[in-house]
Amino acid sequence: MKSIVRNAFLAMVALSFFTACNKSGKKDGQANGALASNAAERVYVAPGKYDEFYAFVSGGFSGQLSVYGLPSGRLFRVIPVFSQDPEKGYGYSEETKAMMMTSHGFVPWGDAHHPDISQTNGELDGRWVFINENNTPRIARISLKTFETSEILEIPNSAGNHTSAYVTENTEYVVAGTRFSVPIPQRDMPIKDYKGNFKGAISFIKVDQESGQMDLSFQIMMPGFDYDKAHPGRGKSHGWFFFTTYNSEEANSLLEVNASQNDKDFIAAVNWKKAEEYLKAGKFTTMPVNYAHNNFNENTHTATTTWGKTVRVLNPAECPGLVYFLPTPKSPHGCDVDPTGEYIVGSGKLAASITVHSYTKMMAAIENKKFDGDAYGIPILKYEAVLAGTVVQPGLGPLHTEFDANGNAYTSFFISSEVVKWKLGTWEVLDRQPVFYSIGHLMIPGGNSRKPFGKYLVAMNKITKDRFLPTGPEVSQSAQLFDISGDKMQLLLDFPTIGEPHYAAGIPAEKIMANSQKIYKLEENKHTNAIKGESEGKVVRKGNEVHVYMTMIRSHFAPDNIEGVQVGDKVFFHITNLEQDYDVPHGFAVLGNNNSELLIMPGRTTTLVWEPKEVGVWPFYCTDFCSALHQEMQGYIRISPKNSNVPISYTLDGDKLGK
């Protein structure tokens, strides 16, 4: 009896111990960013159901833009932007080669960084995504109707378009600041004479509200610092744009040491409305430049390059009130403006604190001339006079801050590899979660707007190491999805990304999906080499150029037997996809082509060049499984010796087309 009582007592003790353990285990779990218990359920989007958000994630050194769904983390599409894409023929087809044109000639690759979605009244409107290219300075505009690159504008006088492609709150402008300062205009000079001689240009590109067309409006010729990140003023601070700078030391070598000496660098506050006044007053100089402006025409399905030859330049030293410097500690990276437009958050990437400036205080300091000297004629505002507050020791190496709709800020910390949630105004740290590993930027849909959708946060990590199945020395970078709807952030999902996910922009799906185009209407196809029916198919010789006008429809090409082409000819396949049904692209590939394939959407015309080098009969075929008879969708082109007398002929099923 006694032993039974004792055993029961022990069992109870044991039980309570386990319960306690469980409780503390749960707490530890949260503190360590362990999975929310029902994480799988919360990221599960059932087959046939849609995600709640689109996420446009930079492809970094891939040069492209990826489109993911949130919360599932499913990859929907990789939009080719700055790099050739042989899969789609982008940058290879005659129509898209011009998209890669720059003042340096054809550039097949780019380093894509910061996508930003167009805004109206400070809210995401889902018309376009802008994204910058760092290496050969450019900005691209991607249509959210076609999910294709519509336009690429080269930025002259820039040498690393990093501080870009952020838009103002009505998409009046998209900005482009240079990460590397250079001699402007470029010239042959000793590198050691950098200081005082190199300049950094910040460009403002006007956006046409109807067409989205970009137009390089003006540049501000800034001191030779490195311009890093930027965000627009919004609400009360609309009309201003804020840019972080580092290397205010103006070092030209071993920057990891020499650009890290000043205790404070700057956030440059640019009053672009003032700039407009100065432009109107004619206070600019016109500088000769040379830059490519590539436009893809939706009706002709063809890109063309026009050349910009001048740019209007404002010198801030001669334009009082145009630019002010806000001292900001330790080589700030992120420069983020909260949804109200009051707070400008500077993330000193070598600091252990986050500096927050106040727009109201900045305006008062300007009014009261609370200056601390100047840099190249640009007034430096007194640090204390503009400081709203400091988030003290939230982590190491803050990089980027986004916001929810409830007055909370979320900052990524590269060095301490975590996301920290803190309160605007009280600067108190509310939560911290580790990320795996070494986060760069983070994204909350609408987190850079007046209206954030604070349900999810995506952390974009530079290092994954052991997070996924190993794939040799090169492993993917990753995104991690957090639920931020509660007090504490909860990790839900890891998913791999393409290239380097530098930065992302997210938007509720319903703002875009209804506008997503299904086909290109044949009757709107104004391509000069389009043919609208099979009977129009033909082959035309012009000297050593052979132009093949071909159609594709389930499941054949017309013509599909071509003769009379010779070694040394340059064959242009002008192919029109006659389909008018959703999701019926056809592909085209020809044996031994030193080019790419084509993937042609319904209603579209695309041209591929092939230069046959060998006599023979060579097949071509459809590369995209289109139908039950896809495998039969093929044809032959006969290549005869040079100067052969085989006449040009083109047939389908033995009949000459057009008869």
Next chain:
Amino acid sequence: MKKSKIMMLVGSALLLLLFVFPLWNITLEAPQYPQPIGMNIFITKIVDANPNDIQNINLMNHYVGMKPIPTEMTEFKIFPKVIIGMVILGLLIGFKAHYQWYLVWFILMLILGIAGMYDFYLWEYTYGHDLNAKAAIKFLNPDGSPLDYQPPLFGTELILNFKAHSYPRTGAYLFFLGMALTLIAFFIGHKESKK
């Protein structure tokens, strides 16, 4: 004006709406077509239910050797003439004739209507049976005869991977309503004549 007369006039005039609204609709459903594809049949033409549907139906059908859906048909010339004629006749009867003629008009229209449906059936039969001998895909019935692809005259039927629906549309309903009105006009006319 007498109630019966008004009904006769309205009833026969309603037929004019056949020029505005489709008579019939055939819709095809398949897993690959989450948005079904279909065609609206008018007395003067056959048109897409949604843009490009007919092209896409033709594309599907050519694999089994079916002919494209016609853009020209003798019926498109005859039907409008018949309808116009019947409307004129109906209005003349309504204005001028004795109520008993209402029934004559109704019976005539009924016969023409049935003839029209029979013609539609014949077209559907030919459309589903007259297959290109060189068709890429040939299916056979269990008894070895070639499978046909005739859509139902009325109702829903499974044809291979497609579920075909064939049902009247607004035009047909207005046509039925117009005919019903003329019949009711006859009975009311009969009642009125007894007073």
